[in-house]
Amino acid sequence: xxxxxxxxxxxxxxxxxxxxxxxxxxxxxxxxxxxxxxxxxxxxxxxxxxxxxxxxxxxxxxxxxxxxxxxxxxxxxxxxxxxxxxxxxxxxxxxxxxxxxxxxxxxxxxxxxxxxxxxxxxxxxxxxxxxxxxxxxxxxxxxxxxxxxxxxxxxxxxxxxxxxxxxxxxxxxxxxxxxxxxxxxxxxxxxxxxxxxxxxxxxxxxxxxxxxxxxxxxxxxxxxxxxxxxxxxxxxxxxxxxxxxxxxxxxxxxxxxxxxxxxxxxxxxxxxxxxxxxxxxxxxxxxxxxxxxxxxxxxxxxxxxxxxxxxxxxxxxxxxxxxxxxxxxxxxxxxxxxxxxxxxxxxxxx
Amino acid sequence: xxxxxxxxxxxxxxxxxxxxxxxxxxxxxxxxxxxxxxxxxxxxxxxxxxxxxxxxxxxxxxxxxxxxxxxxxxxxxxxxxxxxxxxxxxxxxxxxxxxxxxxxxxxxxxxxxxxxxxxxxxxxxxxxxxxxxxxxxxxxxxxxxxxxxxxxxxxxxxxxxxxxxxxxxxxxxxxxxxxxxxxxxxxxxxxxxxxxxxxxxxxxxxxxxxxxxxxxxxxxxxxxxxxxxxxxxxxxxxxxxxxxxxxxxxxxxxxxxxxxxxxxxxxxxxxxxxxxxxxxxxxxxxxxxxxxxxxxxxxxxxxxxxxxxxxxxxxxxxxxxxxxxxxxxxxxxxxxxxxxxxxxxxxxxx
DNA sequence: TTGGCTTCCGTAAACGTTTACGATACTATG
DNA sequence: CATAGTATCGTAAACGTTTACGGAAGCCAA
Numbered sequence: 001x002x003x004x005x006x007x008x009x010x011x012x013x014x015x016x017x018x019x020x021x022x023x024x025x026x027x028x029x030x031x032x033x034x035x036x037x038x039x040x041x042x043x044x045x046x047x048x049x050x051x052x053x054x055x056x057x058x059x060x061x062x063x064x065x066x067x068x069x070x071x072x073x074x075x076x077x078x079x080x081x082x083x084x085x086x087x088x089x090x091x092x093x094x095x096x097x098x099x100x101x102x103x104x105x106x107x108x109x110x111x112x113x114x115x116x117x118x119x120x121x122x123x124x125x126x127x128x129x130x131x132x133x134x135x136x137x138x139x140x141x142x143x144x145x146x147x148x149x150x151x152x153x154x155x156x157x158x159x160x161x162x163x164x165x166x167x168x169x170x171x172x173x174x175x176x177x178x179x180x181x182x183x184x185x186x187x188x189x190x191x192x193x194x195x196x197x198x199x200x201x202x203x204x205x206x207x208x209x210x211x212x213x214x215x216x217x218x219x220x221x222x223x224x225x226x227x228x229x230x231x232x233x234x235x236x237x238x239x240x241x242x243x244x245x246x247x248x249x250x251x252x253x254x255x256x257x258x259x260x261x262x263x264x265x266x267x268x269x270x271x272x273x274x275x276x277x278x279x280x281x282x283x284x285x286x287x288x289x290x291x292x293x294x295x296x297x298x299x300x301x302x303x304x305x306x307x308x309x310x311x312x313x314x315x316x317x318x319x320x321x322x323x324x325x326x327x328x329x330x331x332x333x334x335x336x337x338x339x340x341x342x343x344x345x346x347x348x349x350x
Numbered sequence: 351x352x353x354x355x356x357x358x359x360x361x362x363x364x365x366x367x368x369x370x371x372x373x374x375x376x377x378x379x380x381x382x383x384x385x386x387x388x389x390x391x392x393x394x395x396x397x398x399x400x401x402x403x404x405x406x407x408x409x410x411x412x413x414x415x416x417x418x419x420x421x422x423x424x425x426x427x428x429x430x431x432x433x434x435x436x437x438x439x440x441x442x443x444x445x446x447x448x449x450x451x452x453x454x455x456x457x458x459x460x461x462x463x464x465x466x467x468x469x470x471x472x473x474x475x476x477x478x479x480x481x482x483x484x485x486x487x488x489x490x491x492x493x494x495x496x497x498x499x500x501x502x503x504x505x506x507x508x509x510x511x512x513x514x515x516x517x518x519x520x521x522x523x524x525x526x527x528x529x530x531x532x533x534x535x536x537x538x539x540x541x542x543x544x545x546x547x548x549x550x551x552x553x554x555x556x557x558x559x560x561x562x563x564x565x566x567x568x569x570x571x572x573x574x575x576x577x578x579x580x581x582x583x584x585x586x587x588x589x590x591x592x593x594x595x596x597x598x599x600x601x602x603x604x605x606x607x608x609x610x611x612x613x614x615x616x617x618x619x620x621x622x623x624x625x626x627x628x629x630x631x632x633x634x635x636x637x638x639x640x641x642x643x644x645x646x647x648x649x650x651x652x653x654x655x656x657x658x659x660x661x662x663x664x665x666x667x668x669x670x671x672x673x674x675x676x677x678x679x680x681x682x683x684x685x686x687x688x689x690x691x692x693x694x695x696x697x698x699x700x
Numbered sequence: 701t702t703g704g705c706t707t708c709c710g711t712a713a714a715c716g717t718t719t720a721c722g723a724t725a726c727t728a729t730g
Numbered sequence: 731c732a733t734a735g736t737a738t739c740g741t742a743a744a745c746g747t748t749t750a751c752g753g754a755a756g757c758c759a760a
Contacts, residue, residue, distance in 0.1 A: 015716055026740045031718055041738060058480030062421065063716030065412035066745045075461075080446035089442055090588075096430040100466035109478075111425075112462035116450035128459075130408030132746095238440075239647045268618065268644035275649060294618035294644065297589045299625060365746055376710045381748055391708060413746030416715045482716095706757080713750085720743085727736075 019057050023047060034059065065132070070326065073109050074099075074317075075134035077125060077148075079141065081117030090293055091309060092140075095162075098313020099138070106327065113137075122147050129157050136320055138162065142173075144205040160320040162312075165207050172319045174312065177339040178208050178262065181305050182215035184344055185260045185288045190223045192350070194286060198231035198256040200245060200263065209234075212262045231256050235266060242266030246273020249285075258286035258350065264295065264304075271298055286350035290342075300348035307342045315340070369407050373397060384409065415482070420676065423459050424449075424667075425484035427475060427498075429491065431467030440643055441614075441659060442490075445512075448663020449488070456677065463487075472497050479507050486670055488512065492523075494555040510670040512662075515557050522669045524662065527689040528558050528612065531655050532565035534694055535610045535638045540573045542700070544636060548581035548606040550595060550613065559584075562612045581606050585616060592616030596623020599635075607636060608700065614640035614654075621648055636700035640692075650698035657692045665690070 020027040025044065032040045033048035051057075065071040076099070078092065092112075100110050113134070115124040125148050128134065135158065139148055142163030152159045153169035161173040182199075189197050199216045201209035217227045233248060235241030245266065249255065250273070261267060267289050271281050279285050282300035289295065291306035315338065322331035370377040375394065382390045383398035401407075415421040426449070428442065442462075450460050463484070465474040475498050478484065485508065489498055492513030502509045503519035511523045532549075539547050549566045551559035567577045583598060585591030595616065599605065600623070611617060617639050621631050629635050632650035639645065641656035665688065672681035 016718095017716080027717085028719080028741075029739055032739085035718075037719090039738060044738085056476070056480060058477055059718095060416075060716050061481035061483050062412045062415035063745090064481075064718075066410075066416050066715090066747085067717045067719085069745070071412065080443050080450060089440060093428075093430050096464050097467055100430060100464065101468065104466060104468065110464050112464060114446050114450065114460050114462060116454060117447055118451065118454065126406070127408055130406060131411035131414075133411050239643050243647060265643070269647045272647035272649060293589050293615070297593060297619040297622035299622060366748095367746080377747085378711075378749075379709055382709085385748075387749090389708060394708085409748095410746050413715090414748075416717085416746080417748045419715070702760085704757105704759090706755100708753105708755085710753080711751085713748105715747085717745085718743105721741085723738105723740080725736100725738085727734100729734080730732085 015060060015063075016057070019048075019051060019055060022055070023051055031059075070135045071133065072107060073111055073134045074103060074136045074138065074320070075111055075113040075128065076138045077113045077115060077121075077128075077140070079115045079117060079121065094309035095313040095316065098310035098315075099317040100313075101310075102314055102317035102321070106321070106330070108135075122151060126151055129155050135326075136160075136324055138316060138320060142207045144207050144210055146207075158320065158324045160316060160323065162316060163207055164211070172323055172334075172336045174316050174319060174336075174338050174340055176208070176307065177341050178212045179215040180339065181262075181290075181342050182212050182260070183219045184305075186216055186219040186223070188344070189258045189260070189286060189288065189350065190220075190225065192286070194256075194258040195225060196228065196231065196254070196256040196258070197225070198233060198249065198259040199227065200233045200235060200259065200261050200266065202263065203234045203236050203241070208262065216260065228254070228256070230254070233259075237263045237265050239266060239269030239272075242269030242271075243273040244269075246270050246277060246279075250274070250277030250279060256285075258288075261287065261289035264290035264292035267292065267295060267298065267302060282349040288350050291345060296345075296347070298349075303347035303350040304345050305342035306345050307340060312340055365410060365413075366407070369398075369401060369405060372405070373401055381409075420485050421483065422457060423461055423484045424453060424486045424488065424670070425461055425463040425478065426488045427463045427465060427471075427478075427490070429465045429467060429471065444659035445663040445666070448660035448665075449667040450663075451660075452664055452667035452671070456671070456680070458485075472501060476501055479505050485676075486510075486674055488666060488670060492557045494557050494560055496557075508670065508674045510666060510673065512666060513557055514561070522673055522684075522686045524666050524669060524686075524688050524690055526558070526657065527691050528562045529565040530689065531612075531640075531692050532562050532610070533569045534655075536566055536569040536573070538694070539608045539610070539636060539638065539700065540570075540575065542636070544606075544608040545575060546578065546581065546604070546606040546608070547575075548583060548599065548609040549577065550583045550585060550609065550611050550616065552613065553584045553586050553591070558612065566610065578604070578606070580604070583609075587613045587615050589616060589619030589622075592619030592621075593623040594619075596620050596627060596629075600624070600627030600629055609635060609637055611637065611639035614642035614645065617642065617645060617648065617652060632699040638700050641695060646695075646697070648699075653697035653700040654695050655692035656695050657690060662690055 016027050016030055020030045029040060030048050033045040103110050113128055115121050137152060137157055137159040140162040142161050142165045144166055146165040146167045149167045149169045159171055164173055164175045199213055201213050220227050233245045235245050274281050274285055281287050288303045291304040295302040295304045318331055319336045321327040322334050366377050366380055370380045380398050383395040453460050463478055465471050487507055487509040490512040492511050492515045494516055496515040496517045499517045499519045509521055514523055514525045549563060551563055570577050583595045585595050624631050624635055631637050638653045641654040645652040645654045668681055669686045671677040672684050
């Protein structure tokens with residue numbers, strides 16, 4: 001027993017070496033004890049665990065990652081700046097919570113990799129993965145063509161995307177069922193007698209915009225209707241964009257009688273713009289959108305498509321782990337691709 | 351020159367050793383070249399940089415962090431789950447963007463440390479810092495008493511908090527000027543003849559709730575008025591909470607004529623609840639709140655306190671770096687504490 | 701020529717873990 | 731008693747960097 005006297009619980013633990021000396025055990029045994037290896041006496045394991053607890057020792061991340069070749073970290077890449085993704089904080093926070101319930105079972109940590117709006121997302125991702133920061137990556141806000149896919153595939157980093165893309169490297173993906181949303185929306189509106197239906201989509205090349213518009217067009221065609229090109233509104237995914245759409249809409253001579261919103265962040269602005277133009281949502285203009293924290297508190301209440309973001313996160317996490325060899329015994333290997341269904345919540349806006 | 355033929359640009363770079371062999375230079379020189387050390391020939395430095403670029407080599411994070419004792423990562427701790435933080439949709443994303451413009455100058459990376467709603471925040475933080483994950487931490491959503499402060503102080507991790515607390519370990523902090531907001535709001539409402547003013551605050555022990563309520567009370571007292579205990583509304587920081595407040599409000603026999611909202615995420619729900627109760631915002635009830643992406647698109651437009659979240663992020667980052675010895679030559683050492691002013695943007699709701 | 705200075709580069713030792721391997725003591729079996 | 735087997739633990743070699751140190755040139759002045 002090396003004499004260290006007291007000194008417990010104060011300051012920082014130096015490392016496993018100090019812990020080992022404190023216990024008068026070799027560092028190898030300490031490590032094995034902490035990592036649950038079988039070849040260590042149960043009594044000494046208990047001693048080690050207790051000492052680690054009381055001294056506040058936790059294995060250093062860098063040392064462990066260097067040796068094991070894995071960091072135990074999964075990164076969720078997202079872009080900062082307010083109006084990039086069009087998804088609010090609460091959207092991702094809910095998804096994260098689902099992801100973490102899965103990760104917690106495997107001692108994995110989820111961190112959000114924040115790409116500045118001033119940096120090219122491809123460069124950022126390249127930097128992050130080359131540094132070996134995370135064992136796996138979750139991508140969101142997928143674009144029509146997305147070079148990030150190829151980058152991760154080339155480096156053989158396990159990853160999954162929340163969203164599809166024309167770029168396809170065989171990775172698993174999950175995406176919201178925008179086709180189903182488009183179809184259900186159009187069907188519902190047509191059934192209510194609407195013949196001139198407008199749609200919105202992001203101003204940039206987010207993939208979901210193409211998927212959504214195409215399916216709306218196809219569904220309208222099935223009803224013998226067509227999508228007027230002037231009724232496709234592109235906007236930034238925020239309230240200002242929604243307001244802008246309302247302005248353009250009201251200025252039209254051949255005004256549609258209904259509109260389907262692919263993005264939930266534009267709803268309040270759209271409502272406001274319509275009201276200012278004397279167009280009463282739900283009466284003069286039918287609106288179907290996406291559920292958001294406020295959608296049920298608008299007047300009239302928004303008819304919207306909802307989904308369990310938490311469950312989505314769970315599915316996302318499990319699909320990712322299924323592609324990682326280290327978790328092959330927990331999740332059968334597969335490369336899943338799944339359209340996540342959304343449920344129509346009737347409101348008074350259509 | 352070791353014969354490697356081609357094989358460039360494909361797959362992953364093994365490490366600095368392979369890069370060095372490729373160049374027929376020692377790894378020490380390669381490292382020095384990449385890190386901008388002075389004692390390396392400019393021509394060889396150019397060769398190294400070009401080779402690294404073309405081979406896609408980036409120094410491994412774990413190895414570098416282990417050797418240098420610093421990770422180059424700053425963590426912003428936040429809690430997942432939808433209704434924890436109570437900040438609106440894009441609040442953090444905007445702050446992050448400001449933080450990153452500062453960090454980019456020092457090759458620091460910002461990541462969001464996501465604490466699951468199922469894990470104790472103190473345990474989470476302890477785990478993160480003990481692992482040596484980040485060189486510095488930014489804390490938000492500070493509570494009345496916040497053990498996280500003591501934990502970080504004990505381990506001597508540089509950190510700053512976005513928000514104050516009764517727990518004070520001498521760290522720098524930035525906080526929104528809720529005192530100023532309370533004072534300006536009350537003054538304005540009293541000047542307009544209101545005598546019965548209600549306030550909102552979070553349902554939990556977030557510190558800002560105490561600060562805000564106290565200052566409202568003090569300012570009312572200055573005008574010879576008092577804050578009715580029944581006019582202090584606690585709610586979850588989301589739209590449902592706002593709706594709930596409206597319900598409680600309308601059920602009151604002695605109804606206030608004005609209300610000040612400390613949280614921006616409850617506004618839409620409150621509007622809705624008031625309207626349903628036949629109370630017209632801006633006419634029957636004066637409302638002053640916080641700016642959010644939708645506040646300007648509500649009817650009537652919300653009179654709100656706004657601030658530049660991006661600038662806030664910049665200040666936050668600079669104050670943090672000022673406490674880190676490694677950046678002492680860029681930012682003069684100081685332990686700053688700063689109330690961030692908010693500007694009143696008149697709307698039609700009061 | 702000698703010595704000192706500068707410029708450049710190679711060598712090797714850390715950093716804190718994990719783990720393959722071997723060593724020891726003990727138990728069971730013949 | 732000899733041997734094999736088992737339980738437990740110590741030793742040391744990795745993992746990929748960075749950096750202190752020293753050495754080998756080249757240059758210049760004395």
